[in-house]
Amino acid sequence: MAPFAAVLAYGLVLAMFCSALAVRISAARLGEGVARISVAASALTFALAVALFAWRLGQGGTELYGVGLGLFTLYVDALSTLMAVLVSAVGLVVHVFSVRYMQDDPAYTRFFVLLDAIIGVILLMVLAGDLLTLLLGWHLLGVCLYFLLNHDMRRPAANRYAFWTLFTHRVGDLPLLAAIALIYHAYGTLSLPAVFEAVAAAPDETALLGLPLAETIGFLILLAAFAKSAQFPLHTWLPYTMDGPTPVSALMHAGIVNAGGFLINRFAPVFVETQSVLLLAFAVGLITTIMGSLMMLMQSDIKKALGYSTMGQMGYMVMECGLGAFSLAIYHLIAHGVFKATLFLGSGAIIGNARKDPNIPEGEIYKFMVERKVPYPPLSWVVFAAITITVPLLIVFGAHQLVDEGFLHHQGALILLLFGWITGAQTLFFVYKIGGERPFTVLLYVALSFAAVILTYVIVGHAFDALLYPDPAFREALYRAASVNATTFALVLVLLIVLISAGWLVVFRSEAAQEPLTRRFRELHLRLYALLSREFYVADFYSRLGEQLLTASRRLNAWLRWV
Amino acid sequence: MGGLLGMMLALPFFVLAGLCLPLFPLSIGINRFIQHLPKHAADRLAQPQAKALVLLVLPLLGAMLIGVGSWLAGDGGGWLLNAFAFWGGLTSLLYAFRLLSARDGQIWVGQLYTSALALVWVGVAHDVPPLLPALGLAASLLPLWFLLDGLTQRFGIARTGLYPGLALRMPRFAALFIVAVLVAVAVPFSPAFFAVADLAFGGIGANELLTLVPLSLAWLLWTWAGINLLAGIVFGEPRADLDYVDLDRRDVLMHGGGMVLLALFGLVLVEGIL
Structure with missing residues (x-):
């Protein structure tokens, strides 16, 4: 008989996938009532995650469970169970909020199918007990997000920014694949606990071009985390993805961007053997924090301002890892997830209220901001x-x-x-x-x-x-x-x-x-303002580069007659 | 076998394998074949089913020829295989890059087929058995191949940008089309994904850069090209002047079942890796 914790762990991953399937099958019969299935599954997942977390607290230690394949093993430890609680809690809030928010949307069913699927994928990722399952979850997360952001299929802008998101996420998948291949070659296993033991036993292994293995793996893991957590210069996808429904923004900013912090923590036993690679996390996190915060101050759109705020917070989270405060980064991502989900879910009501009554309540802030009286x-x-x-x-x-x-x-x-x-x-x-x-x-x-x-x-x-x-x-x-x-x-x-x-x-x-x-320093101030208002031209640079690559591809194809 | 004579004898086998697991410019032949349209009903080899069969058989033939060539080259043939791996990597990148601007369905499949199968050479040079990855990569293209043929039958041509917004007019077809594109560009759980993982895990031991650079870049470019294909066919505002006929339940079951089989084949590949 399977251990209690294994049932809980597999149950909470499978519940959301089963829900996605049930929603799709029942759509014709239940109409918008399918949301009940989705919310119930989400509540069940949350309950299972809490039970698993409590079980882990009571037992201590770590457990690895499998289904007889090399794939789909689950690793139950403090990090994975804590993340499962966070993910399922945010998922439940987003589900409940979406029931009414998405009402009358023509793609109501598709939305809930994808929402269930993405929560299932994130749970699979955080509980993964082997590197291939981790890669599967990491990879599928970007794919599910692409379709959620493309919710309004007619809008070219939604499609464009969903593409940016998927492409950046794919850029982050590649270093993870490389890191996993290096680990497999060096240690001959994909099982996470076995890998951590092997790294601790032989920390001085060398790999790529004779470089230290732990350092190389750490560097690749950081690159993967940077893409998912919108670190500079891979940040452009995050603030622009506001064309998706508000619940998706909340999920993305409260949950998905945290994947980078989770990944760095998951590989803490590797980072502990490194000498200098964490300095990169500190530097990139610091730059991202400053840039995200500066660009947040430039925005007049509340959701875009929140988007840049997330970028700044993620920078801070990565910086904390770069300083060795790994567990603080986890606390930060949970705290940020809670307040950012609240802000996003409330932003719609604030925009609605401001449309009805644009007057700012009088007070000291009104005098300072509007009347300019100090x-x-x-x-x-x-x-x-x-x-x-x-x-x-x-x-x-x-x-x-x-x-x-x-x-x-x-x-x-x-x-x-x-x-x-x-x-x-x-x-x-x-x-x-x-x-x-x-x-x-x-x-x-x-x-x-x-x-x-x-x-x-x-x-x-x-x-x-x-x-x-x-x-x-x-x-x-x-x-x-x-x-x-x-x-x-x-x-x-x-x-x-x-x-x-x-x-x-x-x-x-x-x-x-x-x-x-x-x-x-008016001249300098104006120049800096112009630079910030164009967001340092990073997005412009990527767009231009993309267009030029497409033109070059077309020319090459014409020259080679398309064969 | 082995020695200089062995390598001389192995070379023609490798070159012939380069026709099956296409290496540029030998790849021009297979791309011409894929793009060839039937001129009359008796032109059976130009029918989509026949082409699909050829796409599946060629990797088998290629793997066999490589097996013979490797035996003839013996232990000393490492540098020759490395040269072919380098050639394969470049071919894969060349076709992946060209794939970005391909708008016609048949050109798209042909270029992705070339880019994907050329990668097998990267693994071959580093003792990765070529058969399963080659089959996995080729089989992953089949659902898309048949669905593109379905578009040709409905609209006369399978081309992006001509009839966007199919998700809103042909939802069943669009759903399957999305999955087929994802399977083709090696998203989990497609066999292509596990084939890429197999090649990466196997090849990295011999040469990290020669393995990872073409694999990673090609995979990234496939994704970009796949999104372009979806953006021009599935998403967007549908045209009002066309007749849209969605798939019936039987077709959905047939295509869906095929994809489930492919996922199972993917799991077989995983067990092969692990």
Whole structure:
């Protein structure tokens, strides 16, 4: 008799595929009632995922289950069960939301078939116990998403952006295929636990052109993750895919883009043996975070702004992995998934309400944004700047100190602390800029909210550490794999802190003197604005390249007479 | 066998195999054959069924010829096979690139067939038995081949962009057509997917770059070309001036059953890999 956990694991993957089939078969008889099947299957999947997660918590350890083939094995561990809970929860919310949202849509049945299929595929991917099943799920995810984004089959724009999505996802499939082929050649197995054991036993294997195997595999895994998680310069598919139905956007931004973070975590036992490849994740994640956040600020379309916000968040998630904080990245992707799904599902109502009543409620933000009236702050800029720079620093430092006294030894933790500080300071600066009649009250609220967020982040982050990577030595090794020379790091960190503090002081001084930097450096500001409004010409470059390749292909075919 | 004489004797066999597992410019022959239209009813070899049979038989013949050639070349024939692998990789990339602009159904299938089968050479050079991957790649094209023939029968020509939006007028046909295109461009669970995996897993041991570069790039270009095909036939605004006749249940069962069989064949290939 199959073990209880195997039944749960296979049950939760199969439930969604069976639902897709049942919806298709019953469509003629039940009409829009097919959604009931889909929602019921989704609820069942969620219940099974929770049961599996609870079972895993109770038992501890990991299990690998198979069906007698080399394919379709499932791996039950903390990461896979936690991801299954997230995926099935987001899936359930999206299903319930879609029942009414998609009502009267001519392709109602097709939508639910594809929605069920994609949830099934994601679950197969996160629970995969062998590399070929992982590749199957990874690959099919892009295919299902292509058809969901193409929901309105008549719209050329939907088709174009769905193509961008599938093509980028396929670009991400190739390094994963290469990594799997290298692993199979080196270790002669595709089973995940066996591969991890083999990597730990022989970490110094060499592969491609004599390069270290772990480093090469890590590099390829990162490339695959970058494509799925919309990292620069493979990000263009994400913000443009708003032609799909809103529930698909929610699913994509709350679930699918997280696949990159999951993949990096899945291969943590490989990354722990690497020397420098995680620096690439840090660099790419950092660039993506900055670019995504900047481009988000440029958008007037709420869904596109959310799209770029996701890009920034995904950059941050990859950056966390690049710093060795693997479990924090998982917490980040779950937290981001929850709030981004809420934002996307609520965006439709916000747009609808704004159409009915475009007036912005009067208040301090109205005065600042619409009337451009900025009350002069009651404090001198020097005092406010000092508060802005020191208060967030004290909060992030204190929160870390409270939970983990040894955090100063981890370079990754210090970098994340730096980002927490910058974020807090930015929020306090906005309080200064917006002015208002009760700046101290607002300041207090912001400081308290910031402290609550940071404290939660740190505490839950540590809980995730204990859940996903219970071995402290392994966690240390992950941080070590992401570290650089200690002296260089200290110098760069001090330099960054000085530069950022000086930057804040300059900004405060210019704001106080009513001479914003954007006015003083107007030419540079306009150029940067133009560059950002064209999104760094990345999408234009790809479009142009695609057209030129098609023209070259046509010419070559004409020259060779199409044979 | 082996030695210089063995290699001299092996060369013609490999060249003949290059006709079956097409290598450019030997590939021109098979592409001409696929594009050849029947001029009269007695022209049986130009009928779609006969062509499909040829598409399936050629890889078998190619695998056999390679087997003989490899035996004749012996252990010292590695450099010769590497040269053919390089040739195969280039042919595959050339045809995959050309596939991007192919709009006619028969040209499309011919170029994909050439690009896919040429990849088998990459595996052959690295001791991957050619028969199963070759069969898997060739068989994966058959559903699309027959559905394109169905389009020719309905509209006089199988060509993208002429009658878009079939999903809205012929939903059964469109659904099968989508699956057939996905199977052809090696999406799981098509045998072509497992054939690509087989070639990658087998070939990488001997030469990583020679194996992975053509395989990866060709696979990527097939996907692009497949999406172009879908965009011009399945998606878009349907024309109002055409008569649309969807597939009946029997045809759906026949095509669907064929695809299920292909998926099962794919699983056989997986067990071969593992």
